[in-house]
Amino acid sequence: MSDDNKWKPPGEEDDEEEEVDEAAYKTVKDAVLFVIEVSQSMLTVPPSADAKKAGTDSPTSAALKCAYALMQQRIISNPNDMMGLLLYGTEKSRFNDEDESSGNHAYPHCYLLNDLDIPAAEDVKALKNLIEDEDDFNELIVPSNEKVAMANVLFCANQIFTTKAPNFSSRRLFIVTNEDDPHADDKTAKSSAAVRAKDLYDLGVIIELFPISKPDHAFDKRKFYDDIVYNQLPTDPEAPAPISAATKPSSTSDGISLLSSLLSNINSKAVARRALFSNLPLELGPGLQISVTGFIIIKRQEPKRSCYVYLAGEKAQIATGVTTQMAEDSARTVQKVEIKKAYKFGGAQVLFSPDEISQLRNFGDPIIRIIGFKPLSMLPIWANLKPATFIYPSEESFVGSTRVFSALWQKLLASRKIGIAWFIARKNAAPVLAALYPSSATEQHTSSSSSSAETDTNAHPAMPQGLWLIPLPYADDIRQNPETTHLIRAPGSLTDRMRIVVNQLQLPKARYEPGKYANPALQWHYRILQAMALEEDLPERAEDRTVPKYKPIDKRAGEYVLDWGRELEDVHRRWLREDGGGGAVKRGAQEEDDDGGTATAATKKKMKVKAEAEEVRVMDDGAMRKMVERGTVGKLTIPVLKAWVLGKGLEGKGKKDELVARVEEWF
Numbered sequence: 001m002s003d004d005n006k007w008k009p010p011g012e013e014d015d016e017e018e019e020v021d022e023a024a025y026k027t028v029k030d031a032v033l034f035v036i037e038v039s040q041s042m043l044t045v046p047p048s049a050d051a052k053k054a055g056t057d058s059p060t061s062a063a064l065k066c067a068y069a070l071m072q073q074r075i076i077s078n079p080n081d082m083m084g085l086l087l088y089g090t091e092k093s094r095f096n097d098e099d100e101s102s103g104n105h106a107y108p109h110c111y112l113l114n115d116l117d118i119p120a121a122e123d124v125k126a127l128k129n130l131i132e133d134e135d136d137f138n139e140l141i142v143p144s145n146e147k148v149a150m151a152n153v154l155f156c157a158n159q160i161f162t163t164k165a166p167n168f169s170s171r172r173l174f175i176v177t178n179e180d181d182p183h184a185d186d187k188t189a190k191s192s193a194a195v196r197a198k199d200l201y202d203l204g205v206i207i208e209l210f211p212i213s214k215p216d217h218a219f220d221k222r223k224f225y226d227d228i229v230y231n232q233l234p235t236d237p238e239a240p241a242p243i244s245a246a247t248k249p250s251s252t253s254d255g256i257s258l259l260s261s262l263l264s265n266i267n268s269k270a271v272a273r274r275a276l277f278s279n280l281p282l283e284l285g286p287g288l289q290i291s292v293t294g295f296i297i298i299k300r301q302e303p304k305r306s307c308y309v310y311l312a313g314e315k316a317q318i319a320t321g322v323t324t325q326m327a328e329d330s331a332r333t334v335q336k337v338e339i340k341k342a343y344k345f346g347g348a349q350v351l352f353s354p355d356e357i358s359q360l361r362n363f364g365d366p367i368i369r370i371i372g373f374k375p376l377s378m379l380p381i382w383a384n385l386k387p388a389t390f391i392y393p394s395e396e397s398f399v400g401s402t403r404v405f406s407a408l409w410q411k412l413l414a415s416r417k418i419g420i421a422w423f424i425a426r427k428n429a430a431p432v433l434a435a436l437y438p439s440s441a442t443e444q445h446t447s448s449s450s451s452s453a454e455t456d457t458n459a460h461p462a463m464p465q466g467l468w469l470i471p472l473p474y475a476d477d478i479r480q481n482p483e484t485t486h487l488i489r490a491p492g493s494l495t496d497r498m499r500i501v502v503n504q505l506q507l508p509k510a511r512y513e514p515g516k517y518a519n520p521a522l523q524w525h526y527r528i529l530q531a532m533a534l535e536e537d538l539p540e541r542a543e544d545r546t547v548p549k550y551k552p553i554d555k556r557a558g559e560y561v562l563d564w565g566r567e568l569e570d571v572h573r574r575w576l577r578e579d580g581g582g583g584a585v586k587r588g589a590q591e592e593d594d595d596g597g598t599a600t601a602a603t604k605k606k607m608k609v610k611a612e613a614e615e616v617r618v619m620d621d622g623a624m625r626k627m628v629e630r631g632t633v634g635k636l637t638i639p640v641l642k643a644w645v646l647g648k649g650l651e652g653k654g655k656k657d658e659l660v661a662r663v664e665e666w667f
Contacts, residue, residue: 030172031082031165032070033116033157036063037177038089039143046215059212060141061131063176068127071119072530082165084116085127088153091142095156107156109144116164121533128534149189150182150228154196161205171205178212181223190224197228206230276389277425279397283369284408290401292368294389294425294469303525363431368469369422370436376416379435379470385477388437388468409467412438423469435470494571497564504557520544619644628667633660 036042042060057065067085074081093105095112113130114123130136161171183189200207207229211219221229276294283289308319325334341357342349352360368391393405412419419436490498507513524542531538619636624644627633633641634656641659642652650662 029080029082029168030078030170031084031116031161031168032074032172032174033084033086033160034063034067035086035088035153035157035173035175036060036067037175037179038087038111038141039179041178041214042089042212043141043143059176059178061137063210064127064131066176068124068131071124071127072534073526075119075121075124075530075533080118082116082168083114083119084112084160084164085114086153086157086160087111087113087141088148088156089144090140091144092140107152109146109148110153110156111140112156112160116160121535124534147182149192150224151189151192151196154193154200154228157205158196158200158203161200161203169204171203173200173205173207174210175207176210176212178214178219180211180217180219180221180225183224190227193224194227197230201230277366279394280425281367281397282391282401282405283367284404285370288404289398290404291394291397292391292401292405293394294391296387297390297464298387301519301522303522358428361428361430363424366424366426366429367422368434370419371422372420373412373417374420374435376418376437379418379437383435383470383472385471385473388470390464391467391469392464405467409438409465412436412467413440420472421469423471433472433474435472437468437470439465439468488575491571494564494567497560497567501557501560501564504560505553517545520546624663625667628664633663 038060043058045058064085067083071083074083088110090109090111092111093108095105095107095110096115114127117123130140157173161168161173165171183193197207209221209225209229211221211225213219276296278293279291280294281289282292308321310317310319325336325339326332327334340351340353342351344350393401395401408419411417418438421434421436423432423434424430425432520542527539527542530536619640624633627636638656638659641656641663645659645662645666646652648666650666652659654662
């Protein structure tokens with residue numbers, strides 16, 4: 001169960017940490033406006049080298065399908081996010097409540113297909129019908145003969161964001177186009193568009209470009225869009241991270257691969273960056289502090305129920321839960337100020353007031369304080385209690401934090417050392433000892449064949465470069481090791497054969513890439529919700545990419561696994577002959593007895609126990625009773641205990657502790 005869903009008793013929700021301001025939740029909301037160009041080239045299906053894929057999707061159609069897929073995802077996974085769809089270059093014009101037939105339009109040849117709002121099921125259905133119905137598509141998606149000024153398009157987007165999402169900290173504009181220089185001969189139009197883009201940036205809107213190359217011309221951002229797209233990161237740490245480089249289309253540029261490319265890039269931008277803390281002081285020494293922000297890079301995602309619904313009335317209503325605490329003896333309602341917390345100690349109840357609880361949990365202000373350095377080799381792989389937190393410098397509290405942070409990171413990396421830090425994430429949080437671990441680009445792409453970083457410009461490292469806070473365990477957190485007696489080590493021949501099997505079954509590039517494997521349970525949950533909300537047919541089965549591919553596995557390693565199994569049987573037989581197997585013989589196995597006949601292993605074991613019982617003197621009941629009363633039965637040897645319990649008709653198998661327990665239970 002995730003930390004967000006853990007239940008806490010009423011009144012204890014605010015004890016662990018200080019109460020979070022409600023306004024902080026605004027930063028989680030995201031507003032995305034798709035701006036898709038409609039032109040003759042955008043409506044032309046690109047040629048395909050594969051005849052089977054020819055005549056599939058035009059760039060405009062692929063972009064609309066991409067918006068539809070994202071809207072489906074957002075309506076369930078991000079129910080508070082807004083999304084809109086604006087077409088430009090169309091013959092028809094529509095903005096808000098304007099009449100399409102009137103000739104007076106504020107933004108000519110701009111068609112607001114879906115206004116920026118929280119998408120409803122009806123909006124998704126309408127967009128789906130437009131994509132699937134060829135007649136509706138051809139009626140609406142008609143390119144204009146007149147050019148559209150990009151300054152007008154950007155100003156239209158500005159007005160949409162200003163009126164519909166004024167308080168959203170994350171506002172993004174996705175531009176999908178194949179025209180890299182819309183104003184090649186008009187410097188005034190270029191300058192006006194750059195001014196409108198600057199206005200959007202000042203408003204906090206991040207423009208992200210999805211360039212599509214034409215069959216005979218590669219998209220060149222330098223001609224126009226370098227002055228439109230700003231690469232600066234948003235100031236809000238919760239906001240989704242923008243694109244770091246231009247998105248390259250598929251090499252084939254056909255509809256299917258184009259749609260796949262757009263979907264993968266859109267999905268990579270749909271995940272918000274979640275900050276665990278912002279502008280936290282990082283103290284390198286007395287009087288030397290910088291500020292850092294901590295990001296949650298890895299967090300388990302689970303389906304969340306947004307509310308309870310009451311269905312017994314005339315219409316469905318949201319049910320709100322109310323908790324009341326009552327005295328057990330008088331059934332009187334107890335107010336929160338009357339309650340004290342009690343902890344058991346030595347059988348007594350120790351009472352604390354809320355103020356005393358806060359003082360007990362106060363270990364100082366939130367901070368990351370470096371208290372020393374250790375070699376990187378001293379950090380064992382098991383020494384982490386929770387997922388690590390990625391920290392990155394922030395200039396808001398201390399100017400120059402980035403330079404000091406970079407120097408610390410480079411020094412730790414070059415010296416192969418880690419920092420040991422005292423870490424308090426927020427007020428009233430428990431202090432944690434943490435390791436400051438430096439990560440580099442090289443180790444992100446280390447594989448069996450190469451230890452250098454990938455050279456592909458589209459490749460992104462699995463994890464960012466910087467410093468990671470790894471929570472270290474205290475002495476109280478380490479448990480006893482399990483008993484590991486009677487270990488049997490595999491011989492070298494068995495290990496060598498298993499090494500071949502492991503080498504044959506390695507993942508591509510010899511590493512696990514989480515981006516390739518979606519959580520099947522989570523995706524199935526969302527798929528069912530989507531089908532029910534949009535009144536679609538329920539799917540028969542979930543798509544699970546974690547299911548092993550049995551045929552390729554058998555083809556690559558099947559014979560090696562059988563060889564290993566045969567070797568294991570040979571080793572096991574040799575071990576039984578040499579060491580007797582420690583009694584680990586299969587039940588029913590035949591062995592020769594002293595008379596040349598055969599006897600099962602179970603029979604020989606009974607004979608052995610019986611012979612031992614005859615050789616050992618059997619204690620009388622009186623002497624055994626006295627030893628039970630004194631608690632000294634454990635001093636007897638196993639043969640004596642077996643002889644006594646067998647004499648009473650009890651089972652003689654088991655360890656010494658089990659035999660002692662049988663003796664004590666008999667009395």
